[in-house]
Amino acid sequence: MSEIYILWWRQMKRYLRTRSRIFGTIGQPVLFLLALGYGLGAVFERAGQGDYLQFLVPGIILQTLLFSGVFWGIQILFDKRFGFLKEMLVAPVPRVKVLLGNALGGTTISIIQAVIVFIVAVAFGFRPQNWALLPLTLLIVVALALTLASFGAGLASMVEDFQGFQAINNFLVFPLFFLSSALYPLTNVPDVLRILASINPLSYAVDALRYTMIHQTHFGLGKDLAVMAVALIVCVTFAVNRFNRIQV
């Protein structure tokens, strides 16, 4: 237990000491919120879809968690390249514990980022439909943060350098985000997009967030949670599997 705590503690210390990281990963979602939320709001409303900012915020929360989780994966790559991973891997601690301690750090960081973005969104005029459902939202955020941090850890364990990670970012993370229902409703999109979004687990995650935050759903909460549970198991297994194979 204390080993997991110290690994988490180190991640948090690191996070709090590199302020640029905090602003860096929050800046992008806030920019999206401003540019899209205000920029496209009028068009969205004219199309009869209601308030776009309300619709967008759950998607931006997802974006924060996704980018923060995957960005946190870079930390493992840093540790690999600059040697600190060796210190952790030769310790008499099972690798699963090493991964868990680090991933919990990544998860906590993601949750903090998401909460900050949520507060910014409220400042911009976002209002949850039912404040009483927010604890449920937080629960979904926690599960999602763990899933995506595991996803990032697994990816980072596979690649050897920052270029490789950049490629994954461009060819996997961005498409995953844009081809989900994070930014637009799936009701009136072309079939191709709808099919792609429907096989994208992120769509279900954002749908669950949307259900608890603004009481809108496309797939239904039951289906959302089922897909998220599977995604969580798959991502954690993926991370453990990849992390176990690291040789330094």
Place this chain on the structure above:
Amino acid sequence: MKQKYAVEVRNAVKTFGDIRAVDDVSFMIKPGEIFAFLGPNGAGKSTTIKMLTTMLRPTSGQLLLNGHDVTRDQDKARKSFGIVFQDPAVEEELTAYENMLFHAVLYGVPKEDQKVRIEELMRLVDLWERRDSLVRTYSGGMRRRLEIARGLMHRPKILFLDEPTLGLDTQTRNILWDYVKKLSKNEGMTIFFTTHYLDEAEQVAQRIAIIDYGKIVAEGTTKQLTKQTKTKTLEQAYLKLTGEGIRDETSEDFNGLNVRNVMRTGGVR
């Protein structure tokens, strides 16, 4: 149960593609012995250490630490050793003290001993006054000293030092080796180290193995090695055994694997 050998390596082989970085290496180290592992760049020293310290899986062969197989019984094997890495492995965004604390907890140092040991070791390497500075602000030599202090903290049965004195001044080198000798003598700690400074090996090591092209070419005390090669000093013996040519090795950055350069396999011996 008392082990007859602290380190046992039997027919260890590690290949990377066509390259045999470690080629059928065997050696034994008794508990409490100070053992030096010498060889030119890329001879297979680091690869051997990486296999012994569970960082790399051997292609074949058996490696035991304190009787524990490093591939089948990793956790027990890991509890048996401490290591000072060849490349720096400290967290820059933590203070020196925090780095030590991190290590103490991760390596299961009892809570009541943590503070005492951290202070004792940080004073030994003369970093106690700077304990609250971020390691980011440390010079190369200071980082090295911190790593040495860290490697000693959990009082392992076997201590691996992979070129520990690289970039250190003479004073610190002397302190380090004096301390290492004391650990071996008083606590029965087994020391396995590599170095390019042959005078260190001559003064500190009780037994020396010389590895070249992945194979051990000679093993014994300094006396035995000089006698065997009909030379006067360890340096002469070493050069006679390994030749005068300069060696290549692929970059540490590549996978972190200390692979012999492919070019060399066609080279002249």
